[in-house]
Each structure stands twice: as structure tokens, then as C-alpha cells.
Amino acid sequence: MAEQRDDDQLTAYTLGELEAAERERVEALLATSAEARETVEGTRAAAAALRAALGSEPTASLTPAQRARVERAMRHPKRDWGRLVLMGGTLAATIAVVVAISTPSLLRARIPARSASVPAQSRVIPPSDLERLKALGYVVASPMDSSPAGGPPASEPSNETYAERRDNAFVPVALEPRSTFSVDVDTASYSLVRRYLTTGQRPPLDAVRIEEMVNYFQYGDPPPVDGPPFAVRLDVADCPWAPAHRLVRIALKGREVARGQRPPSNLVFLLDVSGSMDEPDKLPLVKRALGLLVEELGERDRVAIVVYAGAEGIALPSTSAADRGRILEAIESLATAGATHGSAGIRLAYEVARGAFVRGGVNRVILATDGDFNVGVTNAGDLARLIEEQAKSGVFLTTLGFGRGNLNDQTLETLADRGNGNYAYIDGPSEARRVLVEQAGGTLVTIAKDVKLQVEFNPARVQAYRLIGYENRLLATQDFADDAKDAGEIGAGHGVTALYEIVPAGAAFAAPAVDPLRYQAAPRAATAHGSELLLLKLRYKQPDGATSAPLEVALADRQQRFDQAPADFRFAAAVASFGMQLRASPHRGSASLADVLAWARASLGDDPGGQRREFVRLVERAQAVGLPDR
Amino acid sequence: MHTEAIRTAIDTYQGRLIRFAARITGDLESGRDVVQDTFLRLCRQDLEPIADHLAAWLFRVCRNRALDVRKKERPMVQLAQAATEPTDPGAGPDRLVERDDLSRRALAALAELSPAQQEVLVLRFQEEMSYREIAEVTGRSVSSVGVLIHVGLQRVRTALGVHSNAPQGGGGRIDG
Numbered sequence: 194m195a196e197q198r199d200d201d202q203l204t205a206y207t208l209g210e211l212e213a214a215e216r217e218r219v220e221a222l223l224a225t226s227a228e229a230r231e232t233v234e235g236t237r238a239a240a241a242a243l244r245a246a247l248g249s250e251p252t253a254s255l256t257p258a259q260r261a262r263v264e265r266a267m268r269h270p271k272r273d274w275g276r277l278v279l280m281g282g283t284l285a286a287t288i289a290v291v292v293a294i295s296t297p298s299l300l301r302a303r304i305p306a307r308s309a310s311v312p313a314q315s316r317v318i319p320p321s322d323l324e325r326l327k328a329l330g331y332v333v334a335s336p337m338d339s340s341p342a343g344g345p346p347a348s349e350p351s352n353e354t355y356a357e358r359r360d361n362a363f364v365p366v367a368l369e370p371r372s373t374f375s376v377d378v379d380t381a382s383y384s385l386v387r388r389y390l391t392t393g394q395r396p397p398l399d400a401v402r403i404e405e406m407v408n409y410f411q412y413g414d415p416p417p418v419d420g421p422p423f424a425v426r427l428d429v430a431d432c433p434w435a436p437a438h439r440l441v442r443i444a445l446k447g448r449e450v451a452r453g454q455r456p457p458s459n460l461v462f463l464l465d466v467s468g469s470m471d472e473p474d475k476l477p478l479v480k481r482a483l484g485l486l487v488e489e490l491g492e493r494d495r496v497a498i499v500v501y502a503g504a505e506g507i508a509l510p511s512t513s514a515a516d517r518g519r520i521l522e523a524i525e526s527l528a529t530a531g532a533t534h535g536s537a538g539i540r541l542a543y544e545v546a547r548g549a550f551v552r553g554g555v556n557r558v559i560l561a562t563d564g565d566f567n568v569g570v571t572n573a574g575d576l577a578r579l580i581e582e583q584a585k586s587g588v589f590l591t592t593l594g595f596g597r598g599n600l601n602d603q604t605l606e607t608l609a610d611r612g613n614g615n616y617a618y619i620d621g622p623s624e625a626r627r628v629l630v631e632q633a634g635g636t637l638v639t640i641a642k643d644v645k646l647q648v649e650f651n652p653a654r655v656q657a658y659r660l661i662g663y664e665n666r667l668l669a670t671q672d673f674a675d676d677a678k679d680a681g682e683i684g685a686g687h688g689v690t691a692l693y694e695i696v697p698a699g700a701a702f703a704a705p706a707v708d709p710l711r712y713q714a715a716p717r718a719a720t721a722h723g724s725e726l727l728l729l730k731l732r733y734k735q736p737d738g739a740t741s742a743p744l745e746v747a748l749a750d751r752q753q754r755f756d757q758a759p760a761d762f763r764f765a766a767a768v769a770s771f772g773m774q775l776r777a778s779p780h781r782g783s784a785s786l787a788d789v790l791a792w793a794r795a796s797l798g799d800d801p802g803g804q805r806r807e808f809v810r811l812v813e814r815a816q817a818v819g820l821p822d823r
Numbered sequence: 824m825h826t827e828a829i830r831t832a833i834d835t836y837q838g839r840l841i842r843f844a845a846r847i848t849g850d851l852e853s854g855r856d857v858v859q860d861t862f863l864r865l866c867r868q869d870l871e872p873i874a875d876h877l878a879a880w881l882f883r884v885c886r887n888r889a890l891d892v893r894k895k896e897r898p899m900v901q902l903a904q905a906a907t908e909p910t911d912p913g914a915g916p917d918r919l920v921e922r923d924d925l926s927r928r929a930l931a932a933l934a935e936l937s938p939a940q941q942e943v944l945v946l947r948f949q950e951e952m953s954y955r956e957i958a959e960v961t962g963r964s965v966s967s968v969g970v971l972i973h974v975g976l977q978r979v980r981t982a983l984g985v986h987s988n989a990p991q992g993g994g995g996r997i998d999g
Contacts, residue, residue: 200977254838
């Protein structure tokens with residue numbers, strides 16, 4: 194019956210279970226039918242009542258004897274046949290030990306931090322499965338692998354997880370003249386590195402993401418006046434750490450949105466209130482950060498708070514920011530509460546966001562955690578899908594990491610990526626202010642989405658190129674024009690910088706040996722646009738759009754010594770060099786930390802907010818800890 | 824290690840699995856037995872193929888075992904009477920009281936539904952599973968799950984007399 198089916202659809206819509214096309218159909222219906230809206234509201238209320246009632250039902254534990262029995266079976270899996278009814282699945286002859294390492298990262302919520310959690314022995318997993326597990330944020334690179342022999346003390350043992358990443362290598366233009374990647378405005382890596390260095394520790398190599406460090410800083414690139422939502426600027430000069438090479442800086446700057454012009458916001462904070470959040474740099478800092486943000490909001494904005502992992506449920510229903518007192522009171526009374534078997538979490542947060550959805554406004558779930566992902570969706574694949582579907586339908590996700598020892602950096606970054614949002618690591622009150630107040634426009638208001646860049650290099654002038662950073666943002670050449678392929682977002686006022694190190698034609702370069710093609714003639718040298726180094730192409734979509742629009746800018750070559758380049762150029766290069774040295778990158782060239790200091794000090798400029806001066810102090814700290822040790 | 828993963832699974836899921844199993848079998852003791860059997864089964868399972876949907880796998884195995892046990896013993900009885908330790912230590916006293924009235928009525932409405940409807944509502948609102956996960960656990964199709972949840976939820980809604988068009992309140996807070 195069509196009617197029956199429509200009704201099911203309303204329920205499925207209320208519970209967030211519809212795919213895009215069906216969801217849009219229902220939303221169209223809701224726009225015109227008050228009866229349908231009432232049904233949705235009533236269904237939501239009934240769902241909430243059931244959730245609360247069922248959530249408070251008591252649970253229980255196995256008896257000690259039962260537990261012991263399972264312990265014995267763990268050690269001798271082949272015994273105890275007769276006790277069970279076989280379900281028809283196959284019994285494995287071997288045990289996947291490496292996967293056993295990976296499952297704990299989702300289940301980790303219950304276990305207090307243990308040191309050296311990565312075991313010595315492992316078994317090889319088929320590469321395709323390994324990639325899948327990595328993509329889901331399961332497989333962890335051993336922190337022990339990153340430490341060089343000798344040198345300063347390695348970071349304290351912890352349960353933090355960072356995705357492994359290898360630096361981009363030089364690519365010969367003859368082999369691949371086009372470089373394609375997605376923008377990234379995450380800044381977490383810089384605050385992570387800052388946290389490690391200010392506590393006298395060496396940052397793990399995989400916590401250092403150069404593009405995030407470079408993008409942390411404000412640059413003076415002017416925003417666009419009209420036309421596309423961002424302005425593009427290109428510059429080239431000598432490469433300071435490799436004198437025979439050149440350095441290209443690509444800078445995007447997003448349109449500013451004045452506070453009064455910001456579209457209405459519907460924000461839902463999803464907060465981890467498990468026992469582990471009970472440290473000064475965790476929940477108290479979250480509360481302070483929220484308080485700062487609420488000060489910036491107005492009567493057209495709404496805030497809700499959903500908690501998970503300690504207590505559960507709605508701590509504050511969606512409330513107009515005009516009612517500031519009530520919101521601040523709810524924030525004030527947030528408290529941690531051990532670990533529960535709670536199940537409300539991210540689905541509830543999205544349901545609350547849907548309930549207060551603002552068409553044409555900012556609709557966002559902001560997840561704040563120290564690493565506990567017990568958000569109520571137990572299957573990581575489903576979690577990613579949920580987040581993606583919600584993002585497609587206009588509710589984006591921003592992730593904020595707090596605290597130390599339990600941070601799941603990789604998962605936080607992946608979730609923000611899927612959720613069309615950004616990931617920041619909040620290491621103190623000033624970072625909270627920076628992300629949630631100063632950058633609130635950028636953190637909250639997206640001005641362009643799925644922004645992709647493709648650079649084509651002129652073989653007459655460029656022999657090889659290397660994109661510095663963005664290793665996990667690389668795209669296949671054909672993904673550039675494929676609107677179905679997602680990319681990163683740019684927020685209001687956000688800047689994005691990408692650096693390429695270029696080996697000019699004629700310079701010494703040890704090209705990798707590649708057999709010539711049998712069926713095609715060798716590529717000829719360029720015949721036109723002889724004075725250009727490269728062509729930058731961009732594609733972007735409007736925040737609620739589905740088709741991308743193109744932009745193109747060519748960069749003519751010019752001779753410019755490094756010390757003649759603009760201050761922003763030199764400062765970005767200094768940060769990149771610092772990152773490469775922290776990563777002990779094979780491409781760091783001849784630079785030292787002393788060089789980084791000299792370049793940074795000479796390019797402080799206006800230094801709004803004192804960020805560049807802080808960077809200088811950070812480099813000094815790195816020297817003090819004895820970095821780099823090679 | 825394999826054993827580490829299993830211990831983690833026990834710590835994470837035993838409480839919820841026992842609650843779920845006891846609801847099916849009707850008493851706590853047999854619920855515990857069922858969950859013990861579920862974990863014994865896990866010990867002999869190759870973890871790799873199920874790692875990314877472990878919860879659904881555990882609940883499915885647990886449910887099947889619980890249904891087998893129930894067939895041999897008594898019909899289903901509400902768990903509400905079972906004496907066990909409380910969860911949710913974070914709930915303040917006034918919040919607990921506000922919840923109780925609406926919660927009692929919600930649970931009563933739930934108990935009036937067919938076993939199939941009760942089961943999917945429990946998996947959705949107690950275990951926060953998606954339609955797809957619930958389909959995997961119960962062996963039904965996703966669309967059947969959708970229909971069962973819809974019919975069950977609407978009956979609960981009617982029983983609660985909820986026709987509100989006010990913004991959502993969490994679990995019965997009056998100041999919604």
C-alpha cells in the first residue's frame with residue numbers, strides 16, 4: 194500500500210535512516226504538510242521516551258565461574274566442543290593476530306590506558322583487507338617504529354594513535370605532468386606538535402602533518418572581492434633548503450563573513466563525559482570553549498548539548514542563543530560520570546540537529562572527545578556512512594580533540610573528513626578561543642565544498658615536482674573533474690596554502706629509471722606557453738551545490754631570490770622546513786633549525802595574535818630537546 | 824593478541840548482551856548462560872572477517888542461542904522484575920524521578936507489542952543499531968525491519984498519547 198509505505202518513510206526519516214533521494218522527497222512533503230510534521234514530532238518524542246526508558250534498564254555481568262570458563266577457552270580454542278550449538282559459520286583454523294590488534298581501537302573505550310599496547314608478533318594480512326581496516330581507522334602504526342636509535346626521549350607511552358604516512362616523493366614531469374589533491378583546513382597537527390614540545394617531548398613522526406602546520410597561521414592574502422568564494426594567489430622563488438630548486442606557494446583565501454552576516458546556526462555539541470575526561474585539559478576546557486563560542490552567537494542561532502560515554506542523552510535541548518543564561522547554566526552543570534553501557538550518542542545528536550534544521554543556515558554537530566568513540570554506533574563502517582549521509586543532507590561534523598594519552602588522532606581526522614568539517618586539537622584556552630571564536634566563521638560557515646586542485650607542470654621548465662604534505666589528500670587525475678568524488682571544504686575567512694618544491698629543467702636530478710613505452714612515442718617538450726611554470730586548475734562547489742565550477746590560473750616563471758620573496762612566502766617555507774626536520778624527511782635538504790629560526794624571525798610581519806612569535810619559541814624548544822637528532 | 828581482543832569484547836558487551844538475552848529467555852540466570860556460550864563461540868571464531876561488525880555478530884549469535892534456550896523452557900517474561908545492579912551512575916535523583924513516570928508508561932506500551940516489534944525497538948533504542956545492523960542480528964530484511972519499527976513505534980506513540988509539536992525533550996524533562 195502506498196500509504197503504508199509513506200508512513201514507514203516518515204518514521205525512517207525521523208530516525209535518520211533514509212538515503213538522499215528519499216529524504217529529499219520527505220522534506221518536500223514536510224514543507225507543505227503540517228500533519229506530516231506533527232507525525233514526525235510525535236514519532237521523535239516517542240522514540241526519545243523509549244530510548245530513555247530502555248537506556249535505564251539494568252545490565253549484569255558474567256559470574257566469576259563463567260568468566261573463568263571463557264578465559265580457559267580463549268587459551269584453548271579447540272576444546273569444549275559439545276557445549277555449543279553451531280551456528281553454521283566456518284571455524285577458522287588460524288587466528289588473525291594483527292586484526293586482534295585492530296579491534297581494540299573501537300572497543301578501547303572501556304579499557305584504561307595501557308602502555309606499549311602493540312605486541313611484538315604479528316601475521317601478514319592481505320593488503321586489500323589491511324587498507325580497508327586502515328581506512329576505518331583500526332590498524333595502528335606502532336609508535337615504537339618511529340623512534341630513531343638514541344636521541345632525545347621518545348614520547349611517553351600512551352594510547353594515542355596516528356596514521357602512518359610517508360612523505361611525497363619527487364615526481365618526474367615526463368612520467369606524470371599533473372598533480373591532483375584536495376584542500377585541507379585541519380590544523381590539529383600544529384597544536385599537537387606544540388603540546389609535545391612544550392612538555393619537552395619529541396612529537397611522533399606521524400603526528401607531524403606539514404600542511405596542517407603551515408595552514409595554522411594567518412597569512413595576509415586578500416580575500417576575494419566578488420565572483421568565486423575564494424581568491425587564488427601564486428608565487429615562486431628559490432628554495433631555501435635546496436638552492437638548485439624552486440619553491441612554489443599556492444594560496445587560497447576564503448571569502449570573509451562578518452559576524453552580523455553569518456547565516457543562522459544550528460549547533461549540536463556531542464560531548465564525551467566519560468571518566469577519562471575528568472582532567473583539567475579535558476572537560477573543563479571543553480566547557481570553557483563552549484562558553485566562549487556561546488558568547489559569539491545571537492538570537493538567530495541555536496545550541497543543543499548531547500552527552501555520551503559517561504551519562505547519556507540530551508543535556509540541553511536545542512535552545513536559542515538569545516537564552517544565553519540557560520545555555521551557560523547547562524554547560525556549567527556538565528560533569529563526568531565513569532563509564533556506562535550507554536547507547537545514546539551520535540544518532541541522537543543528528544536527530545536533535547534535524548529537529549532544529551535551518552534551511553540555508555549552518556547545521557553542524559561538533560564532537561568533542563579525548564579519544565573515546567563509544568558514540569552509540571558500534572560498526573565503524575556504519576558510523577562513517579551515517580556521517581557521510583548526514584553531511585550530504587546538510588548536517589556537517591566538526592571534531593575537536595582534547596587531552597593527552599588517549600587521543601585517536603586518525604579517527605578524529607577521518608570523521609571530520611567524511612563529515613565535510615574540520616578537525617582541530619584544543620591544547621589550551623587560547624587554542625579554544627582561536628578555533629571557536631576567532632575562526633568561528635571558518636570553523637562553522639562553509640563557503641565552498643569539495644575543493645580540488647590540479648597542477649599541470651610545463652616540461653620545458655620543470656623536470657620534477659614534489660607536493661609538500663597533503664599525503665592523504667592526493668586524488669587520482671580523473672577524480673579532479675568527477676563531482677561524485679568528495680574533497681575538502683573551505684570555511685569563511687580560511688586560508689589554504691600548498692607548497693611545491695620544483696626541480697627546474699636542466700638542474701641535476703636523479704630521475705627514477707623507467708622503461709620507455711613500446712606503443713607510444715616519447716613525450717615531446719612543450720610547444721606553447723613557454724614562459725609558464727605551471728597551470729593551476731581548481732574546482733569547487735557552492736556549500737549546498739552538487740556541480741563544481743572551474744577556475745584557472747597560470748604562473749609565469751620569474752627569478753626571485755628567497756630573501757626577496759614576500760614575508761608570508763618565507764614564513765610558510767620556514768614552517769614547512771621545520772615540519773620536514775621534525776619528520777626527518779629525506780627531502781629536508783640542507784636546512785637546520787637555526788635556519789628555520791632565521792627565516793621565521795625575518796618574516797614575522799604584523800603577526801596578528803602573536804602566532805608567529807609563538808612559532809619561533811616552539812622552534813627554540815625543539816632545539817632545546819635536541820631535535821633533530823640526525 | 825587474540826585473547827586481548829576477546830577480553831575487551833567481554834568487558835564492552837557482556838552487560839548489554841546479558842540484558843538482551845535475559846529479555847528473550849525471561850530470567851537473568853539463563854541470560855548469563857547464553858552470553859557465556861556466545862563468548863565461548865567467539866573464542867573459536869576467526870576474528871578478521873567479523874572485526875568491523877563485531878557487535879552485530881555478537882548480538883546475532885546471542886539471540887539465536889537465547890531463542891533455542893527459550894524453546895526448551897518457559898515463555899517470555901518481562902525483565903523488569905529481575906534484581907540486578909543499576910547502570911547510569913551519572914543520573915541525578917531528580918532526573919531519575921522525572922524519567923520514571925514516562926519511562927514506566929513507555930515500557931508498558933512496549934510490552935504490549937508483538938515479540939518481533941519489541942525486539943527491533945529494543946535493538947534500535949537500547950542498542951542504537953541501524954536498520955541494517957538490526958536486519959543482520961534478526962535475520963530479517965531491512966525493509967521488514969523498517970515496517971516493524973514503524974508499526975511498533977506508532978503504537979507506543981499512541982499509547983503514550985504523544986502528539987507534541989514542541990521541540991524534543993530528552994526522556995521526559997518538563998522544561999523541554
